[in-house]
Amino acid sequence: MLVATFAERPDLAARLGELEDAFPEFMQHGDVTTRYWPTFASGRFPEYQLVLYDEAADTILGKGQTTPFRWDGSPADLPDGVDGVLRRAYEEGGEVTTLSALVAVVAPSAQGRGLSRLIIEGMRDVAGRHGLDALVAPVRPTLKPLYPLTPIERYLTWRRDDGELFDPWLRLHERLGAEIVGVCPSSLVVYGSVAEWEAWTGMTFPDSGPYVVEGALVPVEVDRERDLGRYVEPNVWMRHPV
Ligand SMILES: CC(C)(COP(=O)(O)OP(=O)(O)OC[C@H]1O[C@@H](n2cnc3c(N)ncnc32)[C@H](O)[C@@H]1OP(=O)(O)O)[C@@H](O)C(=O)NCCC(=O)NCCS
Numbered sequence: 132m133l134v135a136t137f138a139e140r141p142d143l144a145a146r147l148g149e150l151e152d153a154f155p156e157f158m159q160h161g162d163v164t165t166r167y168w169p170t171f172a173s174g175r176f177p178e179y180q181l182v183l184y185d186e187a188a189d190t191i192l193g194k195g196q197t198t199p200f201r202w203d204g205s206p207a208d209l210p211d212g213v214d215g216v217l218r219r220a221y222e223e224g225g226e227v228t229t230l231s232a233l234v235a236v237v238a239p240s241a242q243g244r245g246l247s248r249l250i251i252e253g254m255r256d257v258a259g260r261h262g263l264d265a266l267v268a269p270v271r272p273t274l275k276p277l278y279p280l281t282p283i284e285r286y287l288t289w290r291r292d293d294g295e296l297f298d299p300w301l302r303l304h305e306r307l308g309a310e311i312v313g314v315c316p317s318s319l320v321v322y323g324s325v326a327e328w329e330a331w332t333g334m335t336f337p338d339s340g341p342y343v344v345e346g347a348l349v350p351v352e353v354d355r356e357r358d359l360g361r362y363v364e365p366n367v368w369m370r371h372p373v
Pocket of ligand 1: 247302
């Protein structure tokens, strides 16, 4: 199993299209993420992007995408999640201090085999190599879609009998040394017309109001009068020492 940056292995980066989709369709339509994602796809900052590759099987198994940004180290100065960190990095600029994870994906067929830690450890290595002071991650808790009505502030406090965090993805970050810094309430925002939301979800939204949608961490708010569906995804900021 190999973790390499796009800069080290452009040949593998060019094969990322082979990676199976791991997110629900509506996640591909974020207002801010769609603005900046193409710049990553076109090869910007290749030394900060990772690919997970199974050499024996010649298969792309995952990826980790990050961006360096400016942070003074205080919880109050953390931007609001994925959208906030992209805006800070690409609209405000400033001297970068810290690495932020943006996305980590293990191919659905390879999930549950303990591979994700390689991606997080790889991100931490990248931060260290570039002299950045920490790795922070706006973590998308993987089991939160099963509890869409629970406020994330409560959800992130849930622990199992053995003391470890309830959510597997938060748990893994904590086990690798990260601490929870706080909630980013509007980490990823998706707006669409009612027809777009119906196409993305395969559901029908006959009325205005909140809807529980598969894969969504919180309900989607539909306003039929304004022909608008709005999803505001909260994530959990975690900080890894480097
Ligand atoms: C989140 C993700 C990267 C984790 O990768 P993974 O390789 O499947 O995870 P691992 O095998 O390393 O397991 C990590 C923990 O999650 C648990 N886990 C894995 N799949 C699980 C599932 N379907 N249900 C419950 N727990 C699960 C594992 O048991 C492990 O916890 P444990 O060590 O305490 O038992 C992967 O599931 C994924 O790509 N998901 C879709 C994209 C995503 O949500 N990315 C994260 C936000 S950007």
